[in-house]
Amino acid sequence: MRSPSLSIQPTNCHKCRMSALCLPLTLDASSLARLETAIDRRRPLHRNQFIFHAGDRFESLYAIRSGAVKSYCTDSSGSEQVTGFYLPGEIFGWDGIHSNQHRNTTLALETTALCEIPFTRLEELSQNVPKLQQHFMRLMAKEITADQELITLLAKSSAEERVASLLISLSNRLKRQHLSATRFRLPMSRADIGNYLGLTVETVSRVFSRFQSFDLILCDKKEIEIINLPRLTAMASQ
Amino acid sequence: MRSPSLSIQPTNCHKCRMSALCLPLTLDASSLARLETAIDRRRPLHRNQFIFHAGDRFESLYAIRSGAVKSYCTDSSGSEQVTGFYLPGEIFGWDGIHSNQHRNTTLALETTALCEIPFTRLEELSQNVPKLQQHFMRLMAKEITADQELITLLAKSSAEERVASLLISLSNRLKRQHLSATRFRLPMSRADIGNYLGLTVETVSRVFSRFQSFDLILCDKKEIEIINLPRLTAMASQ
DNA sequence: CGTATGTTTGACCGTCGTCAATTGTAGTGG
DNA sequence: CCACTACAATTGACGACGGTCAAACATACG
Numbered sequence: 001m002r003s004p005s006l007s008i009q010p011t012n013c014h015k016c017r018m019s020a021l022c023l024p025l026t027l028d029a030s031s032l033a034r035l036e037t038a039i040d041r042r043r044p045l046h047r048n049q050f051i052f053h054a055g056d057r058f059e060s061l062y063a064i065r066s067g068a069v070k071s072y073c074t075d076s077s078g079s080e081q082v083t084g085f086y087l088p089g090e091i092f093g094w095d096g097i098h099s100n101q102h103r104n105t106t107l108a109l110e111t112t113a114l115c116e117i118p119f120t121r122l123e124e125l126s127q128n129v130p131k132l133q134q135h136f137m138r139l140m141a142k143e144i145t146a147d148q149e150l151i152t153l154l155a156k157s158s159a160e161e162r163v164a165s166l167l168i169s170l171s172n173r174l175k176r177q178h179l180s181a182t183r184f185r186l187p188m189s190r191a192d193i194g195n196y197l198g199l200t201v202e203t204v205s206r207v208f209s210r211f212q213s214f215d216l217i218l219c220d221k222k223e224i225e226i227i228n229l230p231r232l233t234a235m236a237s238q
Numbered sequence: 239m240r241s242p243s244l245s246i247q248p249t250n251c252h253k254c255r256m257s258a259l260c261l262p263l264t265l266d267a268s269s270l271a272r273l274e275t276a277i278d279r280r281r282p283l284h285r286n287q288f289i290f291h292a293g294d295r296f297e298s299l300y301a302i303r304s305g306a307v308k309s310y311c312t313d314s315s316g317s318e319q320v321t322g323f324y325l326p327g328e329i330f331g332w333d334g335i336h337s338n339q340h341r342n343t344t345l346a347l348e349t350t351a352l353c354e355i356p357f358t359r360l361e362e363l364s365q366n367v368p369k370l371q372q373h374f375m376r377l378m379a380k381e382i383t384a385d386q387e388l389i390t391l392l393a394k395s396s397a398e399e400r401v402a403s404l405l406i407s408l409s410n411r412l413k414r415q416h417l418s419a420t421r422f423r424l425p426m427s428r429a430d431i432g433n434y435l436g437l438t439v440e441t442v443s444r445v446f447s448r449f450q451s452f453d454l455i456l457c458d459k460k461e462i463e464i465i466n467l468p469r470l471t472a473m474a475s476q
Numbered sequence: 477c478g479t480a481t482g483t484t485t486g487a488c489c490g491t492c493g494t495c496a497a498t499t500g501t502a503g504t505g506g
Numbered sequence: 507c508c509a510c511t512a513c514a515a516t517t518g519a520c521g522a523c524g525g526t527c528a529a530a531c532a533t534a535c536g
Contacts, residue, residue, distance in 0.1 A: 073390065076475050081390040095386065097379035103386070123372065130365055137361075140378045141335035147385035148311065148333065148341070152319040154392035155436030159492065190515060198393030200493055205516055221501080221515080237314050397524065428483065441524055443484055459483080459533080483532070490525080501514070506507105 031129045038121035045108040054105045058096025060116045067112025068187035071104040082196040109187040162197040163207045164235035182226040269367045276359035283346040292343045296334025298354045305350025306425035309342040320434040347425040400435040401445045402473035420464040
């Protein structure tokens with residue numbers, strides 16, 4: 001029996017509209033039932049609440065049901081580096097697997113609902129459910145692919161290309177969740193964007209202004225409307 | 239029976255001096271024996287020979303016995319981005335897991351001996367040998383960690399810090415192989431270094447010159463000697 | 477030996493970071 | 507409810523770091 005202060009309702013992955021992303025599609029009913037028992041649906045976090053800190057013992061992966069989080073690590077000189085933003089349907093926490101402790105700190109950028117997936121349970125289940133093992137390896141590999149795309153972006157692209165890429169990435173990820181691909185609210189600050197993209201706040205702000213003057217986007221602080229999606233896409237994939 | 243043209247000798251992981259890195263240390267004898275049957279030791283590749291191309295069907299992971307390789311991907315506009323250099327004892331090929339085809343092209347930077355680890359065999363074995371599953375997840379997670387360190391480097395650091403970081407990284411990785419941490423030969427060109435670090439060849443060359451004038455390193459084309467390891471380390475971890 | 481490729485160095489210039497000031501927004505408590 | 511404060515975002519002026527272009531030189535390979 002779970003404590004009501006930690007868990008708000010039983011998990012029903014098969015009814016969850018995220019399942020296409022965080023679950024193997026081909027999982028049979030009994031395997032799914034076993035997985036569900038491992039997943040703990042926590043009460044929503046509010047803005048700026050931490051999910052885990054760098055150095056914390058690694059216990060679980062997390063899937064986002066709603067909201068958004070950012071992960072960042074702090075280097076020796078104390079400065080932060082944002083390593084990722086995660087949106088509904090996405091899974092984070094992989095960084096803890098290697099050394100059994102997290103390297104990133106992760107916090108909610110807005111009110112956020114999570115599913116917690118205890119990793120040892122997941123490993124046990126994977127032993128018995130080959131598809132599950134495959135699926136999670138794929139998700140990890142996807143994280144590697146995403147990181148390598150960011151590496152390419154940082155190594156090669158101009159400020160405008162970087163910002164365009166982030167907007168297009170967010171647009172695509174929201175679209176996959178059947179949300180609007182052209183109107184959305186940025187969950188993160190300009191500073192977070194700049195940090196993530198290796199730019200200063202000022203540069204990010206200037207790029208947003210330029211994009212508006214080019215009629216690529218409309219933006220009112222964090223509300224974004226993409227006016228010219230094709231051209232923005234072209235700028236991004238350069 | 240293996241074709242002699244493809245395989246030069248039977249695999250003996252337990253005698254291999256790399257095993258501390260690419261194998262789970264705690265694997266028992268029978269598990270190890272089963273793993274060995276899956277691993278194919280190929281004849282050495284020479285410089286500029288490809289291991290796989292972007293788009294190739296993903297079949298195997300590869301462990302380096304000797305030599306060095308570089309991985310790079312090609313973006314829409316045809317320009318390359320080096321995503322990693324791999325040295326003896328390291329494993330590459332993870333990028334193919336997600337979509338069952340490789341995103342990176344990987345080639346030998348010098349004469350290189352590899353062990354090929356067929357991925358489906360590895361998955362099968364992982365089902366029966368929990369330690370093996372754990373170990374490979376850790377290795378993948380390590381790749382994620384490494385990529386995120388590169389992201390931080392590219393987002394934050396100056397040209398000098400980037401080059402210093404690469405030299406220190408190579409030094410540490412060679413040291414782990416019980417090779418000299420202060421005298422080594424760079425397997426890659428200045429262009430590769432620049433591409434990897436998001437710099438131009440000219441900038442890399444200038445930084446090498448500056449490092450020499452500061453008495454941090456000595457270098458004769460690809461031969462490097464680190465003169466002042468503490469100061470170079472300080473420059474790297476900034 | 478000759479050509480292709482890699483490396484170094486110089487001169488110049490553009491992008492983006494730094495510093496600074498201003499305005500707008502959000503959260504707090506009287 | 508509004509003042510007060512802290513924080514976020516915008517815009518401008520200026521300069522530095524690293525990119526671009528060009529030339530010279532070294533090295534590798536056939």
